[in-house]
Amino acid sequence: MSSPLSEPLSFDRVAAQYERTRPLPGEVADEVARYIASLVEPNEWILDAGCGTGRFTRALIKHHPQVTGADVSPEMLAELRRLQSGFPQPVLVTTDLRALPFPDAQFGAILAVHVLHLIADWKKVIAEIWRVLAPGGVFLLGYEDRSKSQVRDFYMTEGQRRGLLPRHPGVRNTHADVLPFLESEYGATDVETVSPPAWEWTRMVSIAAMLSDLDSRLYSSQWQIPETAHIEVMAATRANAEQVFGALDSTEHETQETRFVLHVVRKS
Numbered sequence: 001m002s003s004p005l006s007e008p009l010s011f012d013r014v015a016a017q018y019e020r021t022r023p024l025p026g027e028v029a030d031e032v033a034r035y036i037a038s039l040v041e042p043n044e045w046i047l048d049a050g051c052g053t054g055r056f057t058r059a060l061i062k063h064h065p066q067v068t069g070a071d072v073s074p075e076m077l078a079e080l081r082r083l084q085s086g087f088p089q090p091v092l093v094t095t096d097l098r099a100l101p102f103p104d105a106q107f108g109a110i111l112a113v114h115v116l117h118l119i120a121d122w123k124k125v126i127a128e129i130w131r132v133l134a135p136g137g138v139f140l141l142g143y144e145d146r147s148k149s150q151v152r153d154f155y156m157t158e159g160q161r162r163g164l165l166p167r168h169p170g171v172r173n174t175h176a177d178v179l180p181f182l183e184s185e186y187g188a189t190d191v192e193t194v195s196p197p198a199w200e201w202t203r204m205v206s207i208a209a210m211l212s213d214l215d216s217r218l219y220s221s222q223w224q225i226p227e228t229a230h231i232e233v234m235a236a237t238r239a240n241a242e243q244v245f246g247a248l249d250s251t252e253h254e255t256q257e258t259r260f261v262l263h264v265v266r267k268s
């Protein structure tokens, strides 16, 4: 008998604010979606595994008719539906990725962005993804590569230094850990890394807004910090921001450069 699954890290608590922490320009989402749609036949299904509020699902459905989003958080899926109201809705399934309610070989492409680091038994997720991926289909592992933030990174480093920020339970490094695992366990050697210039963007981030997001614990790595420690780390983060940027009014900004990266793994 298989052992019961541990409690998943649902994003229910931050559903309404989640996209503030991971802003994605519509034109970049469209470019990524267009690329993914080009990898499948029109009658094939695409799965966005751990779709959250659908940053990518909502773009995919514009460029491909058959899109499913799966997530363990009913609130994230409700937010996706709300953001997509008035437009075509993807099929949405509330499920744990470690036990997918889909038949074998159902999907021509499966996307997973920022999710495997949250799941301790991520190898179970991979096993399920591989099961429901059709032979010849593609598994797409995506992430945003962001430049350092004077504010957010200060909080995270300070939290780690004080031993308050637990490491995420799942796998951190796609390149070093997931791809070698896919090769050794599933013989997946056909891997391409894609990140064209159209998937890069620069944005000005308000220091005050960033401090407010940190204060509200919008980032999942902050969820386990005790309140008193959070208050202390916040005070240190504010003091550092004042030192770097001067008096903090709503005009202070920092520049953030981001590029989206996809590892495209083909199932033979």
Ligand SMILES: C[S@@+](CC[C@H](N)C(=O)[O-])C[C@H]1O[C@@H](n2cnc3c(N)ncnc32)[C@H](O)[C@@H]1O
Binding pocket: 008, 009, 010, 011, 012, 022, 049, 050, 051, 052, 053, 054, 055, 056, 070, 071, 072, 073, 076, 095, 096, 097, 098, 112, 113, 114, 115, 118, 119
């Ligand atoms: C950081 S968000 C990423 C959402 C989306 N992929 C994106 O890039 O915006 C992680 C998502 O994974 C979901 N999640 C975490 N553990 C999960 C699990 N075991 N099964 C299904 N979804 C899970 C969370 O509820 C959350 O919506």
